[in-house]
Amino acid sequence: xxxxxxxxxxxxxxxxxxxxxxxxxxxxxxxxxxxxxxxxxxxxxxxxxxxxxxxxxxxxxxxxxxxxxxxxxxxxxxxxxxxxxxxxxxxxxxxxxxxxxxxxxxxxxxxxxxxxxxxxxxxxxxxxxxxxxxxxxxxxxxxxxxxxxxxxxxxxxxxxxxxxxxxxxxxxxxxxxxxxxxxxxxxxxxxxxxxxxxxxxxxxxxxxxxxxxxxxxxxxxxxxxxxxxxxxxxxxxxxxxxxxxxxxxxxxxxxxxxxxxxx
Amino acid sequence: xxxxxxxxxxxxxxxxxxxxxxxxxxxxxxxxxxxxxxxxxxxxxxxxxxxxxxxxxxxxxxxxxxxxxxxxxxxxxxxxxxxxxxxxxxxxxxxxxxxxxxxxxxxxxxxxxxxxxxxxxxxxxxxxxxxxxxxxxxxxxxxxxxxxxxxx
Numbered sequence: 001x002x003x004x005x006x007x008x009x010x011x012x013x014x015x016x017x018x019x020x021x022x023x024x025x026x027x028x029x030x031x032x033x034x035x036x037x038x039x040x041x042x043x044x045x046x047x048x049x050x051x052x053x054x055x056x057x058x059x060x061x062x063x064x065x066x067x068x069x070x071x072x073x074x075x076x077x078x079x080x081x082x083x084x085x086x087x088x089x090x091x092x093x094x095x096x097x098x099x100x101x102x103x104x105x106x107x108x109x110x111x112x113x114x115x116x117x118x119x120x121x122x123x124x125x126x127x128x129x130x131x132x133x134x135x136x137x138x139x140x141x142x143x144x145x146x147x148x149x150x151x152x153x154x155x156x157x158x159x160x161x162x163x164x165x166x167x168x169x170x171x172x173x174x175x176x177x178x179x180x181x182x183x184x185x186x187x188x189x190x191x192x193x194x195x196x197x198x199x200x201x202x203x204x205x206x207x208x209x210x211x212x213x214x215x216x217x218x219x220x221x222x223x224x225x226x227x228x229x230x231x232x233x234x235x236x237x238x239x240x241x242x243x244x245x246x247x248x249x250x251x252x253x254x255x256x257x258x259x260x261x262x263x
Numbered sequence: 264x265x266x267x268x269x270x271x272x273x274x275x276x277x278x279x280x281x282x283x284x285x286x287x288x289x290x291x292x293x294x295x296x297x298x299x300x301x302x303x304x305x306x307x308x309x310x311x312x313x314x315x316x317x318x319x320x321x322x323x324x325x326x327x328x329x330x331x332x333x334x335x336x337x338x339x340x341x342x343x344x345x346x347x348x349x350x351x352x353x354x355x356x357x358x359x360x361x362x363x364x365x366x367x368x369x370x371x372x373x374x375x376x377x378x379x380x381x382x383x384x385x386x387x388x389x390x391x392x393x394x395x396x397x398x399x400x401x402x403x404x405x406x407x408x409x410x411x412x413x414x415x
Contacts, residue, residue, distance in 0.1 A: 003278070031321055034282075034322075035303055047279070049323075076315070098390025099377075099389075103317055104318070
């Protein structure tokens, strides 16, 4: 990889200052960025490590009934600390990649990268999460802007992710067994005032909400409530692992399974 | 700043690009940890940091906090770690290149309590690839250690 200046700040303010320069980039757990740099597909002049920032670590419940997750919190920590508060999210975190990836990879890194087959974007969109950065708060509905594209500015840091805790939720992932990314994944979240359904791994535009299913499940939270719906294959990902039609089919199947498994 | 590996202190590399894996192999003469893909996909470079598995090829050495354990740190004098002995007993390798990473991951798999069934072991060892496909023997070795520990 190309050389860089390495900065390891202890506070968000220091990290933000270090990211002011040209070609500066934040580093979370490095499970995506380090291999990308080794391939010279990324070559930041300054790399700012976020993992030593105490205020970006950990999981807690807010007074408003939201789950607050520090941006530098690893998947393994979310799996452990969200287990009783938000089992649907803990279940998602515990099936990302493999154990070594989960011990290093962070929620902020995943959401900032916005891989079209990543798991966390589905949870963030299905819960209507708030992405708090060092500059502002961004609603999940405004945050995801297509494959590997988000509302983040250059050098902007995800400090915290706040997710309203659903009454019931579940994430169903159809595993691509080699990469362990989602061939398709569906997160269903049931709230007192409605249901949200977010799909990852399927669309060429990245994570999206399946609004027809949300309406059907809002009036009847049962798997057969979506039996009459169909998902268009238009714009679905086509690769050697699955056709657009296959992924469209998976969206409906996995949504039904998530509703049945919701807890 | 120093690196604590297998109970001994080593100097940190000056170049921030240096991964924990390259530093150990190229500078510290700790060549037991293997470089397979160097991209975090194969698990051959798995080591433990404070008992948790990490991919040493994806960790910049300067970001390591905690005690590192590698394959060289498992045995006590001439006595193999029970997982090393189990891999021998079950013939859990062919070419042996992935074996240090498999064993480090296997030690964590048992200590985490994720070795309760064959399927659970397979799931929690999914990050460690074996191109010789010794997976059944690897799972058997792990199960035998977990069972021996459970029986005290």
